[in-house]
Amino acid sequence: MAGALYQQVSRDLLDRISGDGMDKGTMLPSEAELCEEYGVSRITIRAAIAQLVERGLLVRRPGVGTFVTGRSNTARDFNLVGFLEEGRLFTSDPVSNAVITADARLTEALGLSEGAPVRHIRTAVHRDGEPLTVADGYSPDTAEARLSEDDYRRPVASAIAMGIRTRRRVHRAEQTLDPIAATGEVARLLGLAEGTPIIRARRLYFTAKDQPIYYLEVCYHPSRYAFNVDLVLREGGADIGFIPGPEEG
Template sequence: MQLQAGPLPLYHQMEQDLRSRLHGGEFEPGDALPSEERMCDEYGVSRITVRRALDALMAQGLIVRRRGVGSFVAERKVGARSIALKGSLDEFLAGAGAMQPDRLSLEHDARNPEAAAILKLADDAAMTRLELISRVDGEPTAYLEIYFPPEVGRQLEPQDFITVGMPIIRAVERRLNVRVSRAQQKIESGMAGEVAAAHLGLKPADPVLLVTRAYYLASGQAIEAVFVRYHPGRYSYVIEFNADGRNG
């Protein structure tokens, strides 16, 4: 499959095609993917493009990369099942706006390989990082780390994040005069870790609800990567389903 220049970056096109091949069963867990050189020939792209596509798949937990060996399909977690749900972005953000965030820090030279992969940046790219604590009824409920690509982060100011009841991504839209077209969210179990535990009143090894979220423009560009650790005793996630297909 030779990729074509267009509104979607080549690495994103390649990521989508490889993801489709993985979900379609072309490769089994543990199978080796074609070499980077072979994928360069197959897709008609540079090695940098191949690596960025693979980095994104690795960040999603679909593949693992072994230095000096190659890329392999990730083993499925025993007893774990991934379920994809779709819904309204506006309805989701309406709920998110109910939380009361307190800004802890805003820095413009942060590095995080997982966030960089979501934002399609180099592993060591400098990003803007916003750190927040969200409260419900005054109790610390969630610890958030939000990353922005440098071209977005340079336009953000601390006062952009103080509007009560407005989700962070809506403040970003307003500042940049853009509109997010879709978001992708993964929910899984995790550990609090040292920093989040200190803010949430937990121990570092305590379990938390770990949410990874990305927001995308219509062009396919990711403009925000979010990592949230929710206090297990102060947060629940409820979804209502209706037989007639209407949103509840």
């Protein structure tokens, strides 16, 4: 019964997020308020919210509350889980290092004012001597927050290395994959012809207080990158739309 309850609450919260115009950044009522509203235990509320956090529709900010992410809830959007702390099996060579002014893309991603200084470092990443990716990293250009070339050379992910150096713990990241054409220096560094289709990953890293700290765009060599996903049923998902046959009697 408890499982059925938390799924009912989760579905109702989903309807509210989708239908009541709860915009990105809207804070949910507190756990205590939701317990009173639904007449259920705190454990049930936490399980219901956890389902929506897993789907990327809500995000928890420790000590603050739970907020709507603004992500779409459609069949075309897949929210997957990876690991920030994977070991680095690659060599990264900085190609350029410059201060630029934040454009609309960077102001939105990093929460900066338009025209703010941003550190942009481009690196060519190789594995076993073969070009694998071209990575463009962006961070606020301040002494306490900027990315450095040495962060790419440490044997951990660049975001983790930067967090260790600046004492700002990286807690999570959001990533979007999309197809683009390789052009200019990106095509040259990957050893591809102009216009070759490639995969780009746009990745935004957050601190434990859910503050954006680092934005990264990674362009992958098309023949040296595979996108593999394991699909499993969530708890309780096996019962959705299922009619037992005679053998399940």
